[in-house]
Amino acid sequence: MKPTHYASLLLACVCPQLQAEENPLAKYLAAPGAKTTLPVSEAKKPFSLEFAQDAQKRFENFHYQLGGDHALYYNLHLSEVLHTATSKPNMAYRPLEKDIKSDLGSTVKFTVKEGELSLDDYVVHPNHRVQGVLMVHQGKIVYETYPGMNPTDVHAWMSPGKSTVGLIMAQMEAERKIDMQKQVVDYLPEFKGSNWDGIKMIDAANMATALQLEETMESILDPESIIVKFFSAEFGAANPSTGKIDNWLEILKGAEKIEGENPGEVFRYSSAVTQIFVVIAERIDNKTWARLFQDRVWGKMTARLPMQHHLTPDGTSVAHGLLSTTLEDFGRFGMLFTPSWNKAAVDPVVSAEVLKRLQTAGSPAAFRAGAKYEGLKEDFGEAPLMNSYQFDAVFEDGALWKHGNLGQGIYIDPKRDFVGVYYSTNGYVPPYGEDKMPGYLRRAAKELAGE
Structure with missing residues (x-):
């Protein structure tokens, strides 16, 4: 790809203020599969053979990051276009109990570009392209919806994968x-x-x-x-x-x-x-990332399916973003950090020492000096304290947050025994691009805690 072509695709990605029809680079968005024409609900059905083959043929990073129709396919089928390793779960699969709070989706509200929307209205709004949301409180599922995927589908985590790296580093530090x-x-x-x-x-x-x-x-x-x-x-x-x-x-x-x-x-x-x-951890444990993560984390979890690790050409797991699991298993990972960890694993994974380290290792001054600070305040309606150990944000009450490209996220709130996770395929060209799910998740956690 020529440099000008490369920059063209990226400009389309990172300039949401440019309408596609006004963008001089619109021809790149005109590539088959680059634009958003399919509702996310289409991903609940099988993609046609022709569509799948065309998406596979056109796969490359920046076509993916446009968040268009092909991205909807890639998010659910990364193992078809990238070499993939797996971390196997524990033999003892246990479904999570459900205690659905039917009023949660209507009472939790947040202000977005369309105005103040309830959670239920936000997750089905076509501008936000949410595919699945799961909330767990005190070890039980209290809210779940799958507007753009099926419960057993695996989906890319994107940058919430960084939380797995932070966890492994904190474990290794605790082990000296x-x-x-x-x-x-x-x-x-x-x-x-x-x-x-x-x-x-x-x-x-x-x-x-x-x-x-x-x-x-x-x-x-x-x-x-x-x-x-x-x-x-x-x-x-x-x-x-x-x-x-x-x-x-x-x-x-x-x-x-x-x-x-x-x-x-x-x-x-x-x-x-x-x-x-990732490289440092592999050398210390003398194992591939997929295997060490299985031994340290996923193999202790009562998850439904293996975690998929998508690889670089040299075989390194792209743990900063290219991991895939079911939404429920994504939530189980977050539960490892909460008092209800035993509902998601057979052995503890996140010790009190490790959790404390993740919550306190950052610098509030360095965080406020960074470019993400103001955006995070808007996303939550309040200011986090700092970033720490690969997490984008840590709040004064110890809650942890990690966001991912195209609208993925994990919010872990040990104090309130709450985890919220979600998947999306939310591109950058208006009317798409806004992601306010972080604010909904934290407000839901507070509401469930009676605050």
């Missing part, structure tokens, strides 16, 4: 297998002599490396940027500026410093940093 005050280069010796020298593990875990790895509009529109080269390499696509397929880890080794900024000072969101920890 890693020291988060040491430098990244102590665990990745091939990075010594690069700009990674001097960056502590904890600052990398909190995405405050002071390296030019942030996912911003400027960086993802620049075919010469390191983040563009990184994403291309992960999908086995050619570097848009050279036409060659690069090694993603070698690309990250060459990251440049941000002038005048020190590690730990500013939260700069970057999927690239997450992948560093």
Whole structure:
């Protein structure tokens, strides 16, 4: 793909203020499957053979990120277009009990661009393209809806996958297998002599490396940027500026410093940093990520289906986003952090020490200095305290939040014994693009707690 074509697709992705018909790059949106023409309810039915084959043929990262009709297919069928490994669940499958609160969907409300909508109205609104929502309180399902998928379908997590990396790092720290005050280069010796020298593990875990790895509009529109080269390499696509397929880890080794900024000072969101920890964890446990995650997490869970780990060309799990499970199993993962963990697993996974670390490892000052702070305040109607260990937000009451591209999310509220998860295929071209589910989930948790 030529650099101009690459930038064209990305501009369509990240500029929701541009109407498709006004966008000079509209011809890229005109590619089959790039636009949104199908309602999400169509994903509940089998896709035709012709549609599936066309989607498979056209698969690449930025066609996917447009959030159009083909993205609806990819979100539910990533194992058909990417090499995939699995983490198997425990042999003892246990369905979650249900205690559906029939009034929750009408009483929980939040203000969105269409006005104040109830939860029930929001999840079926065609502009938000929600496919499934599940809420668990005190170990029981209290709200569930599947407007755009079936309960046994597997769906991509996108960036909530980063929460799995944060968990593994916190586990290894508690086991004294890693020291988060040491430098990244102590665990990745091939990075010594690069700009990674001097960056502590904890600052990398909190995405405050002071390296030019942030996912911003400027960086993802620049075919010469390191983040563009990184994403291309992960999908086995050619570097848009050279036409060659690069090694993603070698690309990250060459990251440049941000002038005048020190590690730990500013939260700069970057999927690239997450992948560093996948490699470190694999080396420490001497196992693939899929296997170590099975041994440490998924194999202890009474989940219905395996977790799917979609892989880079060199076989590394893209744990920063390309994981797939059922919605209910996604919720089970969140339950591991709550007092009702034993409804989702046969053995504890998240110790009190690990949970405390996840809730307290961030820097409120670095969080407020970052670009995500203001948006998170709008999404929740209140300000989180900080980010921490790959989670986008931690609240003063200890609730954890992680968002994902195209509208995925996990809200974990240990104090209120609540978990909320959801999947969507919500693109970027208006009238799509807004995602206010975070606010609904936190308000639901408070309402169920009687607040």
